Amino acid sequence: MARSSPRVILSAAISLDGKIATRSGDSALSSGVDKKRLHKLRTQVDAILVGKNTILQDNPMLNVRYAKGKSPIRIVLDSLGQTPTNSKIIQTSDEIQTIVAVSEKIPKKNLDKLAKFPLGHAKIKTILLEGGGTTNWDFVNQGLVDQVIVTITPYLVGGKDAKTLVDGDGFAKISKSLRLNLDKIVHQGNEIVLYYS
């Protein structure tokens, strides 16, 4: 696999059947123990990156609360600048550096709205990619993922429309898909955490 710069760690809690949320978008799969593990991991990276839909669906804070340490920079991929200005990450952008990565397609009114907030830029060496499935696919498809850390939670969620760990078009052939090496398995109560690189 081509080496990426910055280093990207794809991280998610998934159901036993590989979903990251139910068909209605409920993604509360993580246990308390897993939240602590994830937040400790967040203290070790420079940035957390998510796609716009994850902000729209979950309105996450994407900070460090269940561990001691500094919150990383938060990055949202959002070509049209539709991240709501009343979302938690925008409302706390004066406390934690936040980047909304837009494209040239952004309507001027959205750019003007977001430009009122102190959104930053920084040198980033390690990114924790925290979904959703569409964004995960784009990174996997472009060979930008260096490590995958998934917590397998004891839920069977089902639903052909429920988001999975990696969505998008997917690879047509197993031989063309991303093949990883299993480095570590951690038993964590009723869950397991898998470390692949």
Ligand SMILES: NC(=O)c1ccc[n+]([C@@H]2O[C@H](COP(=O)([O-])OP(=O)(O)OC[C@H]3O[C@@H](n4cnc5c(N)ncnc54)[C@H](OP(=O)(O)O)[C@@H]3O)[C@@H](O)[C@H]2O)c1
């Ligand atoms: N269990 C977990 O650990 C976990 C973690 C995170 C999310 N989730 C769940 O995942 C669901 C959201 O996933 P999703 O697949 O719908 O959306 P997503 O990946 O959160 O967001 C996708 C959107 O991001 C924008 N984007 C901009 N640049 C992109 C790029 N280069 N690559 C990919 N996307 C880019 C696109 O919108 P524009 O075209 O408008 O820019 C795209 O439609 C939610 O239900 C959430 O609860 C679960």
